[in-house]
Amino acid sequence: MPSSILSKYILCSFSNYFAKIFDFFPACSLVSFQNGDFELGTTSGWTVGGGSRTSLSSSEILPDYFLPGGRLYNYTIEHSSIVTNGSDPILGDLMPGIVEGGQYSFRVEDLVNGGYASVIGRQINSYYCLDIYFSWLAVLQNGNHSSNQSSLVIVQLEDITTGEKLILRRYDAGATGSGIDNRFRQKDNYFYTPAWQSEHLAIDNTRFGHDFILTVFAGDCQPTGHVGYIYLDSFSGLSP
Ligand SMILES: [Ca+2]
Structure with missing residues (x-):
């Protein structure tokens, strides 16, 4: 077993131990996040989808529309990909x-x-x-459009047992810059995150045993001339 995996296993065993002491709940398990870090080199365990967004302005978009069974899902659109380490081809x-x-x-x-x-x-x-972690890195190309027509990314972590969106980030490349926040910087006509954005949800005992879903969306601009994309890694019960 590689040492990094071994140390994560030991850490998780530790947190299991304390969870058992404090709440007598079943042990948390790495199995929940198997391939949450994409280290199988595949999307095993994940659901992936795509489609055309040109019929919708950004405010009308729900990520579920583009997953299998969604109203805009098109199985021929396979633009997403596992990537290996290196620089972003545009921002370097x-x-x-x-x-x-x-x-x-x-x-x-x-x-x-x-x-x-x-x-x-x-x-x-x-x-x-007790925790959910994941990290993202986004690029949005500013096409000098309104927010509603611009490229868009959405990151959401939902407690589907209660229907609450516990983490919700929605950014667009609207021309005024009002669709981003201080997580982003600008280079030419690109908005981009200069560091991995680490998300952490601390789960209190009112949510133990609930079901959660992480959904990450990226879309080009509606007039079709500009890109939006987002990298995802490190979905785990342990800090990256
Ligand atoms: Ca990884």
Whole structure:
């Protein structure tokens, strides 16, 4: 067993131990997040989809529309990909390496414009651990459009037992810059995150055993001339 995996196992065993002491809940398990870091080099365990977003303004978009069974899902649109470490092809050294941990991460959508959108989702059921972590890195091309017509990324972590969105980030490349916040910087006509954005949900005992779903969306601009994409890595019960 590689030492990094071994140390994570030991850490998780520790947190299991304390969870048992304090709440007598079943042990949390790495199995919940198997391939949450994409280190199988595949999307095993995840659900991926895509489609055209040109019929919708950004405010009308829900990520679920582009997952299998969704109203805009098109199985021929496969723009997303597992990626290996290296620089972002557009922003280069302005962004960190496009893999946060290990050898692989996942890029939602691609670097070609065309009015498309893509999504990846992962559900974990009956979750008894104390934390959920994941990290993302986004690029939005400013096409000098309104927010509603611009490229778009959405990151959401939902407690589907209660229907609450516990983490919700929604950014667009609207021309005024009002669709981003201080997580982003600008280079030419690109908004980008200069560091991996580490998300952490601390789960209190009112949520033990609930089902959660992580959904990450990226879409080109509606007029089709500009790109949006987002990298995802390190979905785990343990800090990256
Ligand atoms: Ca990884």
